[in-house]
Amino acid sequence: MKHRLFLVACMSLLSLLASSQLIASPEVAQPEVKIETKQALPSALTYLNNMKQAYRELNYKLLYLNTAQNQIEPKQLIHGVVDGKSIAYFYFLNGAMRESLQFDGKISFYQQGSQAYSLATNRDQSVFANIANFDFENGNKSYEYIILGRDRIAGKKAIAIRMISKDQYRYSYIVWLDLESYLPLRLDIINQLNQILEQTMVVSLNITETVNPWIQQLSVQATPDVLHLPLTAIAAVPKWHLEWLPPSFKIVKDDQHKLMMHDTDPVSYIMLNDGIVRVSVYISTKQTKLTEQKNTIRRGGTLIYTKQDENVEINVIGEIPLITAEKIAASIKPSK
Template structure:
């Protein structure tokens, strides 16, 4: 396969073949009586469906009145999951994840691959989240039933038990248990970000397009250069929201810049990742803040004296402020 995916001709051909395949029932079946399941059982079924079914989703991602239509095709070939993803508007952007690699194709750029087993597709954070383990951080409430993309769905609310994280509403297809909509909601019940499926197709056989991609040679693997220093960051975070842990802690110099090392700490609660960057400046200032929001994503900058802290993640402002205020130099 040359380092481009010629979608206009080839993809249309394989899509036509896929349409000829008969629709099959989900391998995860609801009880014959259709009695109400618990919220956690529905969510467990969702995770199994998202990982193991063969399906195609067309969906829109809405952030601050900006709508991005996207497509995902997922299948399992000889026990290995394969995912094809593309943006439907603007310049061509797509990726293929299969067999421990993720390959990126962008219009005007050279395709490349990265080694990773971490899922990059939409809904993947929820598909890998341990709902039962973190039951102390969320309440799971069944809200009721409705229709999305012509499918009967059930809505489940993940209600945060504190003010330091967002809540979510997840709509699941009652036939396949695939997620068809996820809303990110703040404390005022305002929707900050929404992912909604507008077309869903589940098939018994793997999409022929995925079969084709699985036999193609991936672009050359790019190896991310190591940072110039692997020392532990000389900073400590005294306060974290319940469930969050520091999963990465280092400092390094920016490439091509002769500056003091920048400390980097990554926080994660299994669903949300937060990055903290700490650096020293040449000039000192009285405490000042800068806040940039886009949907549920926050960039919070605080400088006091000659220390600058940047917090980036899908968290409320109060969480970023408390994290920044609790950062202190290790003595």
Template sequence: MKHRSFLVVLFSVIVFLVSPQLYANQEEASQQIITKQVQPSALTYLKKMQQAYKELNYELLYLNTAQNQIEPKQLIHGVLDGQRIAYFCYLNGGIRESLQFDGKISYYQQGNQAYSLVTNRDHSVFANIANFNFESGNKNYEYLILGKSRIAGKRSIAIRMTSKDMYRYSYIIWLDLGSYLPLRLETINKSNLILEQTMVVSLNVTESINPWIKRMSDQKAPDVLHLPQTTVKDVAPWELTWLPPGFKIIKDDQHKLMLHDTDPISYIMINDGIVSVSVYISTKKSTLTQQQNIIQRGGTLLYTKQQENIEVNVIGEIPLLTAEKIAASIKAAK
């Protein structure tokens, strides 16, 4: 009997000594599970960025850097009666600015007549990334959180969009953890070299729209510039037999160049949701064969190739390999 009582007491003492550590381990494990559950994914951050970019009132001062050339620019964005309005300008040199609102974009340039174009395409900085369908885009890009840092005095988080193939560039996006607005975007190649960078140096988010661009929206926009009709056929007589994964043909026609009495130029545009690539096909002007020319500024490539009886120009933010394969895939339409 005494032996049994001794064992009961001993067991109670052991439980008393072990329980705090056991509970502590359980609590720590539970906290780790909770932390893991509430930690947003890269895709969640990117969706928050898209929403903030379209719905907030903000002002950005930023720098575009490509091949050691730095261009300071400004963007003022607001939402007026449910419609987005964006003012954009270059801060160096002659005055160059634009205002996009109500289905038009108006251009103002020092020494030239102001004009407007009808468009619903977003022309503001970060627009391609901010309007990308990230959910369907995960077929071609992988999203990964790299870590946190500080950009323009703001706590930020870096997310990498890694291309799953060799036919497009990858990107690193820094988002403000307060507003979720984009603060920095880098275009990088397969060697992880930065080809182009856009970096915000000042961000100001406001409750109400900037009164200055509100007044601009009340002013009469410059007359819409009606470009001469140059299309001569609905479809180009050439076709692309190869497209990079995820790209689709969004335009395919044949037209003459404005103000030039030349043979029609075939034009095909492809797009993957971020990048647009233009392909121009014309009758070869040179008697030399298999000539090619490569011009690159930042991430934008101009690739020209003369093959057989045609000249091909491929323009877009794509690697050289992609441009070469696109040009080589051109065949006469059946």
């Protein structure tokens, strides 16, 4: 009897389980799996273009140190925008007073013990200007842009970008940008041996919504008269020409004028530029005999190279390697 009851119970249980399988159970909603993707970081080119815009449009004050060959010079730059035009005040903090003001197509120089004067120019000559005004899109023919990483400069979070020269005729650079404003905070000039030739580093940065009241006032004050350098034979065919230019360099000026140290004969002057580096070439009648030990003078990234050939003296000045200066000087030939 017990055995029969056990069999009935088992059959009833099996029947119940089977019937439960016929009842459609609602599907349990599966949680949506979200795959988190890292947001793409800006490219080195994007950072550099942001720097270019910030440097031109923001109102700021920089205190910075320029270091070359163990010599350190503290300087100050105040930049603003007045009526849509950039104005920059530049000041040496040590030694005799030296300051300059660039605004509205001219730059005025003031130095203790000397007569103040102005020069007509639209070229920005303030700190970081060469890098900050460079055409980075076209510049990739000469430089490769690489993000190195992050650091901290002047109490600001910064990102380091290396501009690697694609040839041996120019230097490379590392520029650090403030990650908040994109203003440049440090610039190193690097040679082929990866050595720092010159460094400019900000120690204090102050950004304001409005232009500094002091340089706002300077923008409406009278400045010294523009100094016009004496030019000769401008319309004539240049006396000299270059048979070789470093890649991406162009001749931006070619004339003859007199300098104070050459009162008798005019000096032929040729200026080259690749957008960052400006190279000046002076060709004149030989003035003094040059010893081999004195034909090259370097301060930081700037080189002064002198070559004498018979009665001609050639001086090449710029932030370039020695091989570049030598090839430029060797390529100078009389114009036909």
